[in-house]
Amino acid sequence: MQQLDCPIIGRRPISEFVYGGEVRRPPPGDAPLADVADHAFNRTGQPTVLREWWFHRPTGRWFVLERNTLSNVVERVVPPQEVAYAIPTL
Amino acid sequence: MPFRRSEAGPREWIDRHRTVHFTFEGTRYVAFAGDTITSALQANGVQLLGRSFKYHRPRGALSMANHDVNALFTTADDTNVRGDVTPVTDALDVRPVNVSGSLARDAHRHLDRLGRFLPAGFYYKAFHKPRWLFPYWERLIRRRAGLGTVDSAWTPRRRPKRYGYCDVLVVGGGPAGLQAALGAAEASLDVLLVDENPHLGGSLDYEWVTDPAAPAQRDELMEAVAASPAIRVLTSAVALGFYTDHWVPVSTPEGIIKVRARGVVLATGVIEQPAVFRNNDLPGVLMASAAQRLLHRFGVQACERAVLQVNNPEGFAAAEDLRRGGVELQAVVASGPGVQKADAAALVDAGVPVHFGWAIVEAHGDGAVAAATIAPVDAGGVPDQTHARRIDCDGVVSSAGWGPAGHLLYQAGGRFSYDDTLEMPVPVAWPDTVVPAGRMNGVFSLASQRDDGRDAAGRLAAALAGGPVSDPMSNRDTRAHATPWPVVPHPKGRDFVDLDEDLQYKDLIQGAREGFDNVELLKRFTTVGMGPSQGKHSNLNAFRILARYLGQGMDETGTTTARPMYHPVRLEDLAGRRMRPWRETPVQAWHGEHGGFLMESGEWERPSFYGEEADAQQVIASEVTAVRTGVGIIDVSTLGKIEVLGPDAATLLDGSYTMRQGNLRAGLTRYALRTDDTGVIVDDGVVGRLAEDHYYLTATSSHAEGTYQTLTRHALEWGLDVHVVNRTGQLGALNLTGPLSRRVLEPLVDVDLSEAALPRLGMTDARVCGEWARLLRVGFVGELGYEIHAPAGTMARIWDALMDAGAPLGIRPFGVDTQRVLRLEKGHIIVGQDTDGLTNPFEAAMPWAVHLKKPWFVGRPALAHLKGAEQRKLVRFVMAADSSAPLPRESHLVIRDGTIAGRVTSIARSPTLGRPIGLAMVDRDLAEAGQALAIRGDGGRMLAAEVVTETFYDPDGLRQNADAPEVTP
Amino acid sequence: MPWRLLKIGLRGAHKEPRFFPEPADLRDSYDVVIIGGGGHGLACAYYLATRHGIRNVAVLEQGYIGGGNTGRNTTIVRSNYLTPDGVRFYDASVRMFQRLSQELDINLFYSTRGHYTLAHSDEAMRTMRWRAEVNRHLDVDSQVVDRDAVGRGIPGLDLDCGGSQPVMGALYHAPGAVVRHDAVAWGYARAATNNGVEVHQKTRVTGMQVENGRVCGVATDRGNIRCGAVVSMVAGSTPRITEMAGLSTPIEIFPLQACVTEPVKPFLDTIVVSGSLHVYVSQSSRGELVMGASVDPAVLHSTRSSFEFVEGLADRIVDLFPFTARLRINRQWAGMSDMTPDFAPIMGTTPVSGFYLDAGWGTWGFKATPISGSTMADTVANNRNHELIEPFRFDRFADFQLVGEKGAASVGH
Numbered sequence A: 001m002q003q004l005d006c007p008i009i010g011r012r013p014i015s016e017f018v019y020g021g022e023v024r025r026p027p028p029g030d031a032p033l034a035d036v037a038d039h040a041f042n043r044t045g046q047p048t049v050l051r052e053w054w055f056h057r058p059t060g061r062w063f064v065l066e067r068n069t070l071s072n073v074v075e076r077v078v079p080p081q082e083v084a085y086a087i088p089t090l
Numbered sequence B: 001m002p003f004r005r006s007e008a009g010p011r012e013w014i015d016r017h018r019t020v021h022f023t024f025e026g027t028r029y030v031a032f033a034g035d036t037i038t039s040a041l042q043a044n045g046v047q048l049l050g051r052s053f054k055y056h057r058p059r060g061a062l063s064m065a066n067h068d069v070n071a072l073f074t075t076a077d078d079t080n081v082r083g084d085v086t087p088v089t090d091a092l093d094v095r096p097v098n099v100s101g102s103l104a105r106d107a108h109r110h111l112d113r114l115g116r117f118l119p120a121g122f123y124y125k126a127f128h129k130p131r132w133l134f135p136y137w138e139r140l141i142r143r144r145a146g147l148g149t150v151d152s153a154w155t156p157r158r159r160p161k162r163y164g165y166c167d168v169l170v171v172g173g174g175p176a177g178l179q180a181a182l183g184a185a186e187a188s189l190d191v192l193l194v195d196e197n198p199h200l201g202g203s204l205d206y207e208w209v210t211d212p213a214a215p216a217q218r219d220e221l222m223e224a225v226a227a228s229p230a231i232r233v234l235t236s237a238v239a240l241g242f243y244t245d246h247w248v249p250v251s252t253p254e255g256i257i258k259v260r261a262r263g264v265v266l267a268t269g270v271i272e273q274p275a276v277f278r279n280n281d282l283p284g285v286l287m288a289s290a291a292q293r294l295l296h297r298f299g300v301q302a303c304e305r306a307v308l309q310v311n312n313p314e315g316f317a318a319a320e321d322l323r324r325g326g327v328e329l330q331a332v333v334a335s336g337p338g339v340q341k342a343d344a345a346a347l348v349d350a351g352v353p354v355h356f357g358w359a360i361v362e363a364h365g366d367g368a369v370a371a372a373t374i375a376p377v378d379a380g381g382v383p384d385q386t387h388a389r390r391i392d393c394d395g396v397v398s399s400a401g402w403g404p405a406g407h408l409l410y411q412a413g414g415r416f417s418y419d420d421t422l423e424m425p426v427p428v429a430w431p432d433t434v435v436p437a438g439r440m441n442g443v444f445s446l447a448s449q450r451d452d453g454r455d456a457a458g459r460l461a462a463a464l465a466g467g468p469v470s471d472p473m474s475n476r477d478t479r480a481h482a483t484p485w486p487v488v489p490h491p492k493g494r495d496f497v498d499l500d501e502d503l504q505y506k507d508l509i510q511g512a513r514e515g516f517d518n519v520e521l522l523k524r525f526t527t528v529g530m531g532p533s534q535g536k537h538s539n540l541n542a543f544r545i546l547a548r549y550l551g552q553g554m555d556e557t558g559t560t561t562a563r564p565m566y567h568p569v570r571l572e573d574l575a576g577r578r579m580r581p582w583r584e585t586p587v588q589a590w591h592g593e594h595g596g597f598l599m600e601s602g603e604w605e606r607p608s609f610y611g612e613e614a615d616a617q618q619v620i621a622s623e624v625t626a627v628r629t630g631v632g633i634i635d636v637s638t639l640g641k642i643e644v645l646g647p648d649a650a651t652l653l654d655g656s657y658t659m660r661q662g663n664l665r666a667g668l669t670r671y672a673l674r675t676d677d678t679g680v681i682v683d684d685g686v687v688g689r690l691a692e693d694h695y696y697l698t699a700t701s702s703h704a705e706g707t708y709q710t711l712t713r714h715a716l717e718w719g720l721d722v723h724v725v726n727r728t729g730q731l732g733a734l735n736l737t738g739p740l741s742r743r744v745l746e747p748l749v750d751v752d753l754s755e756a757a758l759p760r761l762g763m764t765d766a767r768v769c770g771e772w773a774r775l776l777r778v779g780f781v782g783e784l785g786y787e788i789h790a791p792a793g794t795m796a797r798i799w800d801a802l803m804d805a806g807a808p809l810g811i812r813p814f815g816v817d818t819q820r821v822l823r824l825e826k827g828h829i830i831v832g833q834d835t836d837g838l839t840n841p842f843e844a845a846m847p848w849a850v851h852l853k854k855p856w857f858v859g860r861p862a863l864a865h866l867k868g869a870e871q872r873k874l875v876r877f878v879m880a881a882d883s884s885a886p887l888p889r890e891s892h893l894v895i896r897d898g899t900i901a902g903r904v905t906s907i908a909r910s911p912t913l914g915r916p917i918g919l920a921m922v923d924r925d926l927a928e929a930g931q932a933l934a935i936r937g938d939g940g941r942m943l944a945a946e947v948v949t950e951t952f953y954d955p956d957g958l959r960q961n962a963d964a965p966e967v968t969p
Numbered sequence C: 001m002p003w004r005l006l007k008i009g010l011r012g013a014h015k016e017p018r019f020f021p022e023p024a025d026l027r028d029s030y031d032v033v034i035i036g037g038g039g040h041g042l043a044c045a046y047y048l049a050t051r052h053g054i055r056n057v058a059v060l061e062q063g064y065i066g067g068g069n070t071g072r073n074t075t076i077v078r079s080n081y082l083t084p085d086g087v088r089f090y091d092a093s094v095r096m097f098q099r100l101s102q103e104l105d106i107n108l109f110y111s112t113r114g115h116y117t118l119a120h121s122d123e124a125m126r127t128m129r130w131r132a133e134v135n136r137h138l139d140v141d142s143q144v145v146d147r148d149a150v151g152r153g154i155p156g157l158d159l160d161c162g163g164s165q166p167v168m169g170a171l172y173h174a175p176g177a178v179v180r181h182d183a184v185a186w187g188y189a190r191a192a193t194n195n196g197v198e199v200h201q202k203t204r205v206t207g208m209q210v211e212n213g214r215v216c217g218v219a220t221d222r223g224n225i226r227c228g229a230v231v232s233m234v235a236g237s238t239p240r241i242t243e244m245a246g247l248s249t250p251i252e253i254f255p256l257q258a259c260v261t262e263p264v265k266p267f268l269d270t271i272v273v274s275g276s277l278h279v280y281v282s283q284s285s286r287g288e289l290v291m292g293a294s295v296d297p298a299v300l301h302s303t304r305s306s307f308e309f310v311e312g313l314a315d316r317i318v319d320l321f322p323f324t325a326r327l328r329i330n331r332q333w334a335g336m337s338d339m340t341p342d343f344a345p346i347m348g349t350t351p352v353s354g355f356y357l358d359a360g361w362g363t364w365g366f367k368a369t370p371i372s373g374s375t376m377a378d379t380v381a382n383n384r385n386h387e388l389i390e391p392f393r394f395d396r397f398a399d400f401q402l403v404g405e406k407g408a409a410s411v412g413h
């Protein structure tokens, strides 16, 4: 079984993790339909180094990895600040 | 029948002091402890062990190395048991597989004569015309297929799997593996050494017998390994495959051990390959290593008078070995680049007729080998039949060459290339931490195998230490160990390349001719290598045949993928112990003791109602009435319960839910609906605010974990200063509801329950029965009600206290099915039942739950466009009160003009309203008040319903007033 | 003994004609280039040639024909889908499959077995009823059966599933079938090449020429080709091709694994699927149990196997059929599934003129081979979507007009 490096407690079997998919930034609340649909449905499907969300169930933590989806090699742990964005509030 | 035991040898696996008795086809036989089924039968002179898959030809032992799949057996509790490696035990009752009648008189043996009508791929070319006849042929063919027969009475043995960790896993306990284990141990690495055989030693216990130096070396290696505290040894242990991150499951008689190693040495050796000639499948034709295994491990002579084909030095050694073991060598034929006359010196000295430049071209016999025809062959392996000679014998033994047992290396990313000197594929590239050693690596002499094991350990140790890895110092041999062409095709066929699948030379040629002329297509068309032994003795020869047919090199021709399992492994071993996560609410026991009809619901088990299944409808109706007119109580501990704390708590919830939560007043709750990026409803619940920076929320049982994950991810994604705590398991919850609920609860709490103090949708922390609890005045079922959340440890006490306090008022526990009816009367949806995987809140008729005034929340960008664009809508409907009329069921379709116009999502006969009510998702233009719906019920019967817009029950919510007269009389 | 085999036997097998012609040289221009020599690509070529007279067609296959998901799938053919669009489409495919052996003159071993989708919860029973109702409305033979009927229909099944998640009932779909997957590819390849199509194996498309929103050729590792139309039928490689065309799609690639046991005598006639337990099983005509599960949990462009797959699968199969505990897994493998958000395919014309897409086949596309081939051929020949595939059109996502097959497709194959 593959192992993933949980940034909190280190290498753990992949069965402890939940895959959260590609990191994507949502469009603004009043974005045109095409942008909304693009964000909601389209994905970076081709092999690449993908930024993706992973959740470690035992520790209850999310983190972001850069993983090569062809070789399955994790290349980098991404600090959450790098993917964070502010959401507009009332 | 002769009892073919030889004299006791020094390395044998059998214990001649312990006999066991077993039965084969009803006849009792005696064997020694340590015998396998095959060795025991051979010792008893039984050579006919099975019938082949397709032609039902007689077959016997071939490899004695776990790929004798023509000698499979059925026992009382297993089938497809491999006789060559499975121990006989006392009272074992063994039957052959795939025969009709007895082995000797198998009713299907005539199929052999029909062979010419059943060429490779024959089933693609016939039986499909006329179409209506195919099922007949299919039944016939299916019955013929398959090997053993299963017994539906077998019960699984579900044993726990174990885990193993080590620095270095060494697979293979032959000279290279033993030496590699020692080398790694010397480098202070923690070593696990596994071997599929019951004893370590590998080829040392049967192949080096004529080498005077070997026994001492073997003892030295074995003793050193036994003495090393750093080496753990597992025998009868098959490494099944190599998986990502050095994960190597090992199958043992006690179950599977999943090994995680930092590095792996693969000293898995080689697999002897058969020579292809006419009748090379007769019982009595076997490979030299098989004869040696029989002799030295089991003290069994494979035959008395043998003809041998030798194509490598190992073959000459084997011949000498068998000779010393008492076999009369009628002739040894030797040809090809692997043959050097000097290797035959001992044989020649002993007077054995050795024919250099000759090969076996045919075996003869009816049911067992009785003679062999040998002939000179030219450099290309083509025999000169004019000089052919027939020699009587009862055994034909070949040593034609080797194929690497490279499966795990291949799976680890290693690459192989055909070595034209060695005449076998050898590894040419591999990861630093997965290293081949020994014969698999093309290393043959005993001394160099040991060197290679030592080198492999050294390279691995360097790699694990992160240091530079030296170039693989090659211990590879520089001479051939095989004939490049161990194939003598016969015009009349029966020259088998794949004994699993009954494939002859001409089948492969025919496949290639028909256009299946690359390895993968050839494999798929002819099925070569697809039988139970997965090509262990057939792939290499098949590739040779294809390469020659195409006139190209072996590498150009390629190989097929070596997939796990290395040897087949039982489902029960893979399954392991049966573990199912299971959760209990704090009042679980109570439900069982009080007649709760329990139904699984995810990991939980919840009462549907309290009573007998047969009375379900009446029981549910009476529980409904109890709630509507008195007081009921339901265990809702399975709800997700999440605490959100911190200055950004409001932002998190405003961004995560469709409704505004930031403007919620402390002490109040609000309905909470969650959608995804596409605007589809995911979950619903209630959000309550305790303080400016403190919220508490619920989620449905099946989305408790998902809600927690979503919120924690958003917190990170949006850079929020907030803590999200999942209290689902730590808190229990119940709902006390009905007009009399306040009267039950009031005496037990320390807070004022008046409408003013704890209003509808209010929330407060309180003491219930002196214990801390959280009260939420929410009403899924549409009556005055209190959700009481309290630590799991005190929940049962609170429950009991409420039951006691409620007893005089007729309190009734109610179940999930009752709750479903109650909420339906109130028109509340259940996410996942009344919505599907594409339903948005507008379609669910909940526009009020979408606060598009918020600039942003998950789903807002989509919902802003979807508003008003819905093509279908959830509606309420009622049906005529006639209680004898059949009711549609959930999922029955709404039909208009013969087309589908919707479906029923919820339905019940409402005990309160006295008529059937329901929810349906219908085409938008049907979603008008008063619209008649035609629902197709059971048996196609059309049932009439009418759309209504009003909430079925208590549309103004008057019944949820805590100060109503019936509440506080 | 069938006449055909007698003939082969009597005249000697070696005289059997070639299935496929000797490989030809790659020409520098074709009317239509089909990328992908799986079942879909070969079927499309066959129907282009036979139904539309378009024979100047090259099928380019990077490996060998049928070597993608066509040769890796567990061959379940059924039409008991959930949406009317899906049911109509797959039903048309099943009907074509039922006569395909005769049409292509190759025995595909099309074996009608009956297909049970087990329900282990009320919720699942509701979905089964929904499917049954929609199916029957469209004349597809599906019905909800109760627990006892499941027991009678599947001898040996443990209705209590080892103690949890007991079977409550099932959706029974009589036309459910299994087929020899390779033979489907070979049969179409032979029929297509007999009608003038060229099939080039070991020929990989590495780029696409698009000018002014129009496709005008492809680059391959054997040289460039000019063409008026390109049809991408590459399943697990789709995102690589759509990227060449400059298109974004919702397709993500997840490995899907399967395994077989050693062959045993027939004991399981029907196809058994359990969505709740995430497994399915049938017994092949060779006697092997063919088993599979859901896709792997994370995106990956790889056909590596994982041990946890066989462990999880065995755990559930032994619950369903306790006596299979002694059967041995012989071989496991994986394919790359091109998954879509609504578990329905993406078919037809695209924003790039002359570029046609046939993708999003995920875990369920083998059964669609004949109908995809024929409707795509029709679409290419007329440069507009065939009516059966219109619901699966490329731009349905942009319009939020999803198809909603998840309930019927996830583990059902």
Ligand SMILES: Cc1cc2nc3c(=O)[nH]c(=O)nc-3n(C[C@H](O)[C@H](O)[C@H](O)COP(=O)(O)OP(=O)(O)OC[C@H]3O[C@@H](n4cnc5c(N)ncnc54)[C@H](O)[C@@H]3O)c2cc1C
Pocket (backbone or CB within 6 Å): C035, C036, C037, C038, C039, C040, C041, C060, C061, C062, C063, C064, C065, C066, C067, C068, C069, C070, C071, C072, C073, C074, C075, C076, C077, C203, C204, C205, C206, C233, C234, C235, C236, C237, C256, C257, C258, C292, C333, C334, C335, C336, C337, C361, C362, C363, C364, C365, C366, C367, C368, C413
């Ligand atoms: C384990 C498994 C089980 C399944 N079970 C079922 C089932 O039971 N029932 C069912 O209906 N479906 C099932 N499926 C799904 C089904 O197999 C596929 O959807 C279907 O086979 C797709 O066929 P295809 O012809 O489109 O693609 P493929 O057969 O994958 O063919 C695509 C071809 O394109 C080639 N290619 C890719 N890129 C290039 C390039 N750049 N240049 C040239 N050639 C290229 C590939 O080599 C490949 O041969 C299963 C899939 C898997 C993996």
